[in-house]
Amino acid sequence: MTLWKTRLVRRRTAVGIVRHLAGLPHRVGRAAALRDLDAWLRLQFLGVASRSGLARALVGKPGTAREVAGSAGLSEVELVESLLRLGVALGEVRERNGRFSAKGRRLEAIASGDADDVAGLVEELIVYDGPIDQRLKAHLEGAPRSNYLDGVGNVIARASRLAEHVVGPFLAAVAEHCAPATVLDVGCGTGVNLRWIAAASPNAHLTGVDVDADALHEAERNVHDWSLAGRCRLEVADVTDLPDNLRRRYDLVVLAQNIYYWPPEDRAGVMRLLRQLSSGHVVVVTAVPGRLPIVRHLDLALRVTEHSWRLPTRDELRSDAMAAGFRDIRLHTVAPGTDTVALLAS
Secondary structure, three states, rough: HHHHHHHHHHHHHHHHHHHHHHHOHHHHHHHHHHHHHHHHHEEEEEHHHHHHHHHHHHHOOOOOOHHHHHHHHHEEEEEEHHHHHEEEHHHHHHHEEEEEEEHHHHHHHHHHOOHHHHHHHHHHHHHHHHHHHHHHHHHHHOOEEEEEOOHHHHHHHHHHHHHHHHHHHHHHHHHHHOOOEEEEOOOOOOOOOHHHHHHHOOEEEEEEOOOHHHHHHHHHHHHHHHHHHHHEEEEOOOOHHHOOHOOOOEEEEEEOOHHOOOOOOHHHHHHHHHHHHHHOOOOOOOEEOOHHHHHHHHHHHOEEEOOOOOOOOHHHHHHHHOOOOOOOOEEEOOOOOOOOEEEEEE
16 A cells, blocks of 8 residues: 555545544543543552552662562462563653663652551452442342451451541540550451550550451551550450450540441440540540442442441431430531531530
């Protein structure tokens, strides 16, 4: 084919594509969905890079795909290289002369170890939300809840630390106000709430309980790193069946981001237990259904996960606290623009 004919074919192809696209129905919606695809692929890539160790392997001296794979402890070099080139296409990975290194700010933050909450979030999208999305049609058709939390408790706990940035300062302000000598954190997860309370109440003795042994193991490492081991006691325990050595009165009892692990009909009873354990103040912090998409997504995921139930409403929190025997009850939005509320009762 001559050069002029090649150019003519290209021009006619371009014109044909434009005319075809212009005639498509919902072309604006189609374009918007395609733009969103990159964001979805980016989060998927970041989740895999974080979970596989690839993110940390890309920090520092650039390396070949084989070197990066070896640093991450991965054996399938060709597959690693394919994943790295996806990272390059997304702008998260830099490639020069066949050597790869971290480039994007998101990947660098995850790889640094200083943004483990974000690392937990992108990993959660894969190990928790991904399976839910895959089976959501079945749930919509009547399939029962599934045990999506099995083996991913540590990831969920790490992702939940995103709430720390608003919940932590709130709990610190509460602790500074009431100056507790003893604190019980029910469902303490990785221990981040204890850290904020400890900083605000330097003389307080802290107790954290959680039913998830993996999350509590992470908390043990954290309290050691935070120099709180001498002030903090951690035990695998359920608040509805506490061992005798923990059944006492505490000046401050905290239940943060976990009231939805009890069915709605049992929540008043849980608050009654908290009241019995408290000699002072009880604080229940939770997301409530509101306007934020991430909270609505959480509510949806909880509804199809075994041993989890829907988010409570503000009115339900107040009614449950009254049924538990509390009389001095206050509800606060933890921070403007969030769907996170705190119930304070004494």
